[in-house]
Amino acid sequence: MIVEDMIIQKHQEIALDTFEMVLSGQEIPLQIQSGQFVHVQIGDGKHHVLRRPISIADIDRVAQTVTLIYHVTGDGTDWLSSRRLGETLNVLGPLGNGFDLHDIAGDTILIIGGGVGVPPLYHLTKQLIPHYHVIVVLGFATGEAVFYEDDFRRLAETYVATDDGSYGYHGVVTDIVKQLERDYQHYYACGPTPMLQAVQTQLAGTPGHLSFEERMGCGIGACFACVCEARNDKGYVKICQDGPVLRADEVML
Amino acid sequence: MTLNVTLGGLHLNNPIMPASGCFGFGREFSTFYDLNQLGAIAIKAATGEARFGNQTPRVAETSSGMLNAIGLQNPGVDGIIANELPFLSQYHVPIIANIAGSTLEEYVHVASQMASQSVVAALELNISCPNVKEGGVQFGTDATLAYRVTQAVKSVSTKPVFVKLSPNVTDITDVATAVEEAGADGLSMINTLTGRRLDLQQQRPIIANGSGGLSGPAIKPIAIHMIHQVRQKTSLPIIGMGGIQSTEDVLEFLLAGADAVAVGTANFQDPFICERLVQTLPDTLEKYGFHSVKEVRDARCNHPSTSR
Numbered sequence: 001m002i003v004e005d006m007i008i009q010k011h012q013e014i015a016l017d018t019f020e021m022v023l024s025g026q027e028i029p030l031q032i033q034s035g036q037f038v039h040v041q042i043g044d045g046k047h048h049v050l051r052r053p054i055s056i057a058d059i060d061r062v063a064q065t066v067t068l069i070y071h072v073t074g075d076g077t078d079w080l081s082s083r084r085l086g087e088t089l090n091v092l093g094p095l096g097n098g099f100d101l102h103d104i105a106g107d108t109i110l111i112i113g114g115g116v117g118v119p120p121l122y123h124l125t126k127q128l129i130p131h132y133h134v135i136v137v138l139g140f141a142t143g144e145a146v147f148y149e150d151d152f153r154r155l156a157e158t159y160v161a162t163d164d165g166s167y168g169y170h171g172v173v174t175d176i177v178k179q180l181e182r183d184y185q186h187y188y189a190c191g192p193t194p195m196l197q198a199v200q201t202q203l204a205g206t207p208g209h210l211s212f213e214e215r216m217g218c219g220i221g222a223c224f225a226c227v228c229e230a231r232n233d234k235g236y237v238k239i240c241q242d243g244p245v246l247r248a249d250e251v252m253l
Numbered sequence: 254m255t256l257n258v259t260l261g262g263l264h265l266n267n268p269i270m271p272a273s274g275c276f277g278f279g280r281e282f283s284t285f286y287d288l289n290q291l292g293a294i295a296i297k298a299a300t301g302e303a304r305f306g307n308q309t310p311r312v313a314e315t316s317s318g319m320l321n322a323i324g325l326q327n328p329g330v331d332g333i334i335a336n337e338l339p340f341l342s343q344y345h346v347p348i349i350a351n352i353a354g355s356t357l358e359e360y361v362h363v364a365s366q367m368a369s370q371s372v373v374a375a376l377e378l379n380i381s382c383p384n385v386k387e388g389g390v391q392f393g394t395d396a397t398l399a400y401r402v403t404q405a406v407k408s409v410s411t412k413p414v415f416v417k418l419s420p421n422v423t424d425i426t427d428v429a430t431a432v433e434e435a436g437a438d439g440l441s442m443i444n445t446l447t448g449r450r451l452d453l454q455q456q457r458p459i460i461a462n463g464s465g466g467l468s469g470p471a472i473k474p475i476a477i478h479m480i481h482q483v484r485q486k487t488s489l490p491i492i493g494m495g496g497i498q499s500t501e502d503v504l505e506f507l508l509a510g511a512d513a514v515a516v517g518t519a520n521f522q523d524p525f526i527c528e529r530l531v532q533t534l535p536d537t538l539e540k541y542g543f544h545s546v547k548e549v550r551d552a553r554c555n556h557p558s559t560s561r
Binding site: 003041045046048049050051092214215216218219222223226228229234235241 | 297
């Protein structure tokens with residue numbers, strides 16, 4: 001875990017209120033793993049006292065960059081969206097535990113993403129495709145919110161659903177999963193908690209990992225803001241420190 | 254430059270410590286810097302039994318501040334003694350154990366357990382948590398109850414007892430003088446102010462608990478004023494807190510009447526903040542003409558402009 005000033009190399013709106021930002025740095029791009037996140041300071045920190053946890057969509061070890069995708073939901077992310085190329089951001093990371101890729105039995109893997117839960121699954125998918133057959137199911141609120149569809153299609157068999165039916169399949173990710181009628185031995189899902197609940201229930205018999213979104217304070221496990229009930233000795237997990245990626249059968253949603 | 258301070262029987266190498274609830278039990282921050290640099294460490298509140306805390310979301314940002322309603326999540330006093338204090342025993346920094354409860358009996362039980370631990374240098378009596386249904390702030394907003402719980406805890410504690418005061422009162426000096434009469438060795442102030450934020454889309458509170466405790470720079474002027482008010486009424490040592498982000502803030506608290514300070518919310522933004530404040534405080538004191546923390550304290554006692 002380090003704090004470093006990272007430089008904005010690329011910054012663009014890629015879907016409704018959704019921005020892609022490429023940051024270069026010295027240490028974080030070399031250390032960070034799939035599924036981990038960074039904690040970004042907003043402004044000088046005097047007005048916005050909390051950092052914003054943002055997942056990593058892609059990592060380039062050679063160019064020493066990480067790609068962040070975030071959704072503008074309030075003043076803090078609105079400030080972030082107006083940053084320009086060449087400006088620096090104060091970033092704390094890498095944080096949390098990412099995707100465990102050693103724990104997979106089988107040859108076909110299902111990837112399920114919802115909204116701004118989609119980004120960390122992109123780098124994960126890139127890592128999985130040399131070794132596994134991967135099926136990707138993505139869900140968004142509406143057609144305008146869809147992003148990275150082509151990027152995923154270039155990697156794997158990809159299905160897209162929208163809640164309002166304005167693009168792709170009219171429905172939610174679990175509807176597509178239901179109709180797939182395919183065998184997969186492991187799954188990874190990231191998205192809003194109601195989606196994760198539905199996926200966890202639907203795929204109860206399949207080993208899987210869930211990656212969580214939660215409002216955080218410190219991001220390092222000290223403040224107990226982002227806990228979730230779990231089947232372990234303590235009875236809970238801290239999303240920022242024990243997660244954000246957790247075994248699907250460990251957490252109680 | 255002499256930074257050391259004496260605080261109700263405690264000897265601190267410098268006046269800066271992390272505030273209870275913002276530093277866990279130190280483990281996470283020990284990966285960022287050597288905790289021996291701190292003046293003291295106030296650890297997360299202990300209750301009689303393990304508590305899971307409130308539903309999430311538990312935090313929300315506000316202008317220059319944040320709301321939290323963690324709900325005193327902790328592994329219980331026995332769990333802390335078994336699993337957390339051994340880690341802290343490697344540091345030669347005073348450990349201040351924050352104690353909480355729903356009933357007088359629970360406070361007394363936790364206090365006697367904690368006070369008997371050699372690694373614990375002092376207790377911080379938390380009668381000001383606004384985020385739990387029972388106990389907590391109800392003891393801190395009633396001078397009579399505050400007196401009773403302080404007296405009861407003092408009767409079982411072999412270690413100094415600092416009482417953490419709630420700002421959610423009409424006159425904080427009433428509670429301060431009550432706990433002094435009950436035998437408190439010092440005061441910690443201020444805890445958070447009760448606040449609330451609403452989500453406009455969902456039209457309900459952002460924090461699952463509804464209300465939360467407001468902390469951060471937004472409350473600093475309130476903390477400074479309340480410390481000033483209490484300092485007029487008592488000579489008890491005061492650990493000042495409320496939105497400290499810089500060494501200038503530290504000096505302001507000391508001038509207002511604090512003898513040491515605790516840094517809370519700022520640890521979330523900058524995990525290195527306490528180390529940085531310790532290292533740069535001498536420069537700031539020198540800039541304003543001081544050669545020791547004691548000189549600041551003497552200055553505020555003799556200088557009429559700080560006591561208006």
